Amino acid sequence: MLNVENLRAGYSSVPVLHDVSIEVGAGEFVSIVGPNGAGKTTLFKTLSGTVPAMSGSIRFDGHDLLAVPPHRRPHLGIAHVPEGRQVFPSLSVLENLEMGAYTEAGRRSWKENLKRIYSWLPVLAERAAQPAGTLSGGEQQMVAIGRGLASAPKLLMLDEPSMGLAPTVADFIFDRLMDIRRDAGLTILLVEQRVAEALQFADHGYVLETGRVVLAGDSRKLSADDRVRQAYLGM
Amino acid sequence: MATLRSLTPLFVLALLYLGVSLLVQNSYYQLMLTLVLVWACFGLSWNVLSGMTGLISFGHASFFGLGAYTTVLLANQFNVSPWLSLPLATLIGAAAGLIIGLPTFRLRGHYFALSMLAYPLAMLYVFEWLGYQEVTLPLKRENAWAYMQFDDHRAYVMIALVMLLVMALLTRWVERTRFGMALIAIKQNEAAAEAAGIDTLRWKLRAIALSGAMAGATGSFYAVVLLVVTPASVFGMLVSAQALTVTMFGGVGTVWGPIIGAAFLIPVGEILHAEFGARFPGIQGVIFGMAIIVVILLAPEGVFWRVRDWLRVRHWWRARPGGASPPASAPAAAHAEPTHANVVSFARLRPVSDEAILEVRHLSKSFGGLKAVHDVSFKVRRGMLLGIIGPNGAGKTTLFNLLNGFLTPDRGEVLLRGVDMGGKAPHVLCQAGVGRTFQIMRPFRRMSVADNVKVGAYVRAGSEAEAERLAAEAIARVGLSAIADRPASGLTTKELRLMELARALAGQPEMLLLDETLAGLGRQEVEEVLDTIRGIADEGVTIVIIEHTMHAMVKLVDEFVVLDHGAVLVEGRPDAVTRDPKVIGAYLGKKWSAHAQR
């Protein structure tokens, strides 16, 4: 479904990603792990178009993604749940979800989508009228995920959903993600610092370090590989 | 000597201008020649504040108008000669600058620009209300020269020329000294300026006082030349716009900008006005407006910089094959190039005393409901190299900003040599011997490496010469002597990081706070920067470094403080920390440590 080949990308002529290749098949759950500064967020932003690609190719669902302007990409079925949540603070929770349904697909299935989102994340129904900026970090993360789901995506990209959250809240969010995947059969691409959780449920994993893929393969094998620890802790 | 030589073009041009103006007989053209100089002066005044600090003033008419009214009212009511009232107007302009600056400098960006616009407009209506709709300078028959009234209008050109030269020299002086360095530092990055030990509010107040003085003098002279003053003609928005227009057009932040701008725009405007003014009143404003639009789209910083950058590039290309030989700073280069290439990776024998240079006690900081830093305590012993690490969102940056004075703690103490510095302004900390670098580099692009570093030296240096010496030493310590004269705009990421380091070192700190100095560097570059940092530590400077990449850090530091969720998770030596299940859990997830032990 998503095929990234030899991607080089970065900010103002300084590349952050060098020669990154990644593949995500339909229905798969793929995790990208790696220490801070490895280029995980840059990779996501390049997929969404807010960081320009310098060379390489990105194909999604039969489209050459680099030829599609950034604001059209969500309409192809890509939902990006960005790092740091980035909810619309002055909009209510419900309005945030409505913004997610800005895509054609999201509008078509808005009613049943909203019902499903509320059933996965009931707290959103309770807070529907509250401005999203006044919620706690965990609740904002749920808004961001719900907003992504509201677009009725084919591919859900999650950038560090556990960042800055207390461990129990992060666990709760991971559990919900597993429910969502099981119920909706979504294709998920996850970027996470916390390797164990990220690899636990994934089919495949990639380890990114200083802008390069240094390890890839079956997630169970990766979670037993001490080189992953070294990539993080240096020794 | 160098200063004198750089002024030669200015004097030559002044002489030429004088020559031309002596030849001109037509009094209309003489007036135009005078006005070019007047608006150039006004542009220079604007430039000292807005061009140099980057705080845009839309209200320079306040100072201009006060100067003009000082002169006409004193002449009208008390028969005071402009020779006396002009200096007085200068003082009033300076005072007005201070009075306006003090409250308004609390604002930045949009708000600053908007509020500055409000001052002259408020004054405009006050002067109308006071009944000064149209005040004329009384004509003197006898002793006219004593009242600055001349039959030969060339005298005005000469006075204006002297004023312009004085203001240009003042601007040059500002540019060359710590005054200008401080202002440019503020423009580029106010936070970095504070961290380099610059009391930003004080320098901004000095700038607006000087700027106000220049504008007051200019306004006063303008009244003498035109003989009639109305509120709209000196407080109006067009007057403020004029200062900005000539400077923006010619070039911001340089003495040449306003001069080029005035020399081009004023005659064009006047001629248009004379030719078409009767048929199309306002054509002058249309042309001015279009000039501004075109300039901002094509050469956003003005004609001067466009041309100079273009010349520089050409010059540089031509000079390249010959090899750009860096003159000056040769003695510094001699003992440059640090020789730490073969330092053993870790377990160095660095003398670390037991004395705590910095002690953090129960430090807490919350944002809204989020506890970013919670009850953090640790000690930094003199001479040690301490690493503060932790996963994303652990509170590293918040802790760092609490240490360097950019944030005030909710609770707890930051004891520097036993004195609580919590919440003290960054420049105070810098003066107390704490230097810092920034994660996001904001070099002063047009300045050379040497000048960039010099900004950091003023906090210790008593004189320009000493500042230059300290800067040269610091540059040598990081190994950048060979490129000390290059403008910062052409440096690589590594060189910029080292330059930042040098800037912090130039203030001769006892302790350095480094914020992600290794971010964005390649493997080899990381090694080189690490060597430099080790070298600085070996010379006895205490270093606290924040990083999120562990690799480099394990080879660098003596001890780690690991943060997670805003609290200290573990403290200790690198080898112990990287094996600690709690640390592994924090970085790779709790479950990792569980199955890793299987």
Next chain:
Amino acid sequence: MTEPQILLEGFLQALAAGLLVGAIYGLMCVGLAMIFGIMRVINFAQGDFMMLGMYVAFFILVGLGVNNLFGATIGPYVAILLAAPVLLLFGYLIHRLLISRVTGARTAGLEGEGHYAQLILTLGIALVLQNGSQVLFGSQLVSIRTPLSSAAWEIGPFWGDFVSVFINKGRGLAALFSVLAILGLWLVITRSRLGRSLRAAADNPEASTYMGIDVDRAYRTAFAIGTCITALAGGLLATNYPFHPFVGLEFVIIMYAGVVLGGMGSILGAFWGGMTIGLVQQLSTLVLPTQLQNTAIFVCFLLIVILRPQGFFGRVVERT
């Protein structure tokens, strides 16, 4: 009339005038809030957009014969309404051709230098519009007269035979139209897909892109709507207020004062901000000479910006 009666009547009259003129100021401010609040573009030409709205309405009224078609009473309002789409297009083009080059998603994260260019560019536009209008239309005062402007409703008397408030019919109608326009805009902003996309783009341009919103187009739309709304306010003001090419200068600070007072980014806040400015202006005449009306506004503005930059209705502090 006794002394307290005179005082009371003066106060009520100023209060009524403040409310009426405040409603129009409120509409102006809402137009600016669309631009300043949503895009953080300081538009110095906003006052001149308003001036343009006045002239366009005037020429539609006189030049296109709307006056003869609809009569002197209704005609002006029809002309003002017809001027709105013209200014909508004008705002769209100004953004597309000029403003977008120094603003938009590209420079949203740019501090300092990006704003610098916007400030100066709009100053240039303001100069061209003001002086260009002087070249084209001359500098004599014109107005969009309606007979309603010289008629008034009397409310009262409240105290025996005295203390009545007179409400100018022209002003009353203009205030009513202002309130209606704001209600309409408020509905669009909160209820429609377009409005929500504008608010999202204002809140977080990057996340908006992830939602599939074309942020540059949203900015362009907001700029056009903001121009149109302020021009509409200008037209309504002109039914009671003779104008000239430099009229915008008098109002640009009023607009910014209102927007800042209302809290940046808040549409309804901007309306109340403008209303407050109207009241301050009119009530100040009770204690200050009329020439100092505007000085009172400017001083009021400075006090607000310096002491309470988040405004009275805003939630977000954004001083730096």
